[in-house]
Amino acid sequence: MAPINASEVKGYAPKEVLPEVETDNGKGIGYSYDTLQETANFLLSRTSVRPRIGIICGSGMGSYWKDGSLADHIEDPVRFKYEDIPNFPVSTVEGHTGQLVFGKLGDVPVMAMQGRFHYYEGYPLWKCCLPVRVMKLIGIKVLMATNAAGGLKSAYKVGDIMIVKDHINMMGFAGNNPLHGPNDERFGPRFPPMNRAYNYEYRKIAKEVAKELSIDNIVREGVYTCLGGPNFETVAELNMLKMVGVDAVGMSTVHEVITARHCDMHVFALSLITNECVVEYDHDAEANHEEVLDVGRMRQDILRKYVTKLVERFNKTLTP
Numbered sequence: 001m002a003p004i005n006a007s008e009v010k011g012y013a014p015k016e017v018l019p020e021v022e023t024d025n026g027k028g029i030g031y032s033y034d035t036l037q038e039t040a041n042f043l044l045s046r047t048s049v050r051p052r053i054g055i056i057c058g059s060g061m062g063s064y065w066k067d068g069s070l071a072d073h074i075e076d077p078v079r080f081k082y083e084d085i086p087n088f089p090v091s092t093v094e095g096h097t098g099q100l101v102f103g104k105l106g107d108v109p110v111m112a113m114q115g116r117f118h119y120y121e122g123y124p125l126w127k128c129c130l131p132v133r134v135m136k137l138i139g140i141k142v143l144m145a146t147n148a149a150g151g152l153k154s155a156y157k158v159g160d161i162m163i164v165k166d167h168i169n170m171m172g173f174a175g176n177n178p179l180h181g182p183n184d185e186r187f188g189p190r191f192p193p194m195n196r197a198y199n200y201e202y203r204k205i206a207k208e209v210a211k212e213l214s215i216d217n218i219v220r221e222g223v224y225t226c227l228g229g230p231n232f233e234t235v236a237e238l239n240m241l242k243m244v245g246v247d248a249v250g251m252s253t254v255h256e257v258i259t260a261r262h263c264d265m266h267v268f269a270l271s272l273i274t275n276e277c278v279v280e281y282d283h284d285a286e287a288n289h290e291e292v293l294d295v296g297r298m299r300q301d302i303l304r305k306y307v308t309k310l311v312e313r314f315n316k317t318l319t320p
């Protein structure tokens with residue numbers, strides 16, 4: 001049998017990005033500050049947009065449904081394919097186009113990631129979060145992360161939008177953390193606090209805006225966790241997560257938020273509940289990525305309007 005070439009397998013990171021531990025000229029794990037500064041300078045030299053809010057578009061929310069998604073509504077867009085950006089990984093998951101878009105959302109300059117990086121694609125966590133550090137270096141103050149997630153709380157329905165109040169870093173419990181390895185103080189401290197990870201003022205604003213848009217009946221607030229994936233959870237795993245206080249489960253965001261808080265960015269996150277987690281045996285339903293993408297499409301207009309308004313309101317809280 002011919003050997004399998006990982007780079008040709010859909011859903012798998014190309015071979016050259018696979019090593020679990022990459023070093024930068026022997027200085028340690030991850031890319032150095034200077035290397036990421038080069039990436040930031042590359043982007044800044046090719047656009048006059050100076051965003052202060054960075055948005056990560058979750059599965060099915062950024063790109064998949066052409067012309068309706070948030071990123072497709074960014075005005076005067078300047079787009080960069082991930083493969084053309086120095087030091088950037090590439091997206092391999094369906095529903096994650098793989099480009100950065102600079103431009104205006106409402107009247108606010110933003111940068112949106114149409115596609116994020118996941119651990120299950122074969123990337124180490126620090127590499128999944130590399131774009132967050134690049135955001136910091138181009139002057140972004142606020143990270144707005146969105147994701148698709150399974151709803152664990154019994155009150156949640158498919159299509160609900162959960163404002164993330166807090167997270168449980170399950171992968172961190174096992175010692176897998178994006179900050180693992182030598183610490184560069186220019187990004188942040190060795191031991192960053194995480195008890196105020198999700199900005200309180202922004203969560204308050206998000207609830208107000210949900211009322212203004214008359215979507216408060218579908219907007220919730222809860223606790224998110226990220227598992228490594230790519231498989232969805234077993235019934236026993238879901239019941240355990242429920243027991244420890246998880247309301248929604250996904251395969252992203254937590255490590256991005258840790259990286260953003262480490263470098264002192266404000267953080268706001270939303271989970272779109274794309275499927276109900278099955279917490280009973282003898283149930284026919286099975287989670288699948290197609291359903292996740294479909295619900296992303298179903299909610300794209302509401303999410304776009306919500307995020308656009310939030311971006312305008314968050315921007316007003318930033319000093320000029």
Ligand SMILES: O=P(O)(O)O[C@H]1O[C@H](CO)[C@@H](O)[C@H]1O
Pocket residue numbers: 057058059093116118146147148149229250251252253288289292
């Ligand atoms: O977290 P995002 O990227 O939104 O996507 C979520 O949905 C995908 C599974 O359907 C996984 O990638 C999971 O993390």
Ligand SMILES: Nc1nc2[nH]cnc2c(=O)[nH]1
Pocket residue numbers: 148149150151227229231232233249250251274275277287292
């Ligand atoms: N881990 C996990 N990720 C998801 N992303 C969307 N739905 C789910 C889910 O049910 N579980």
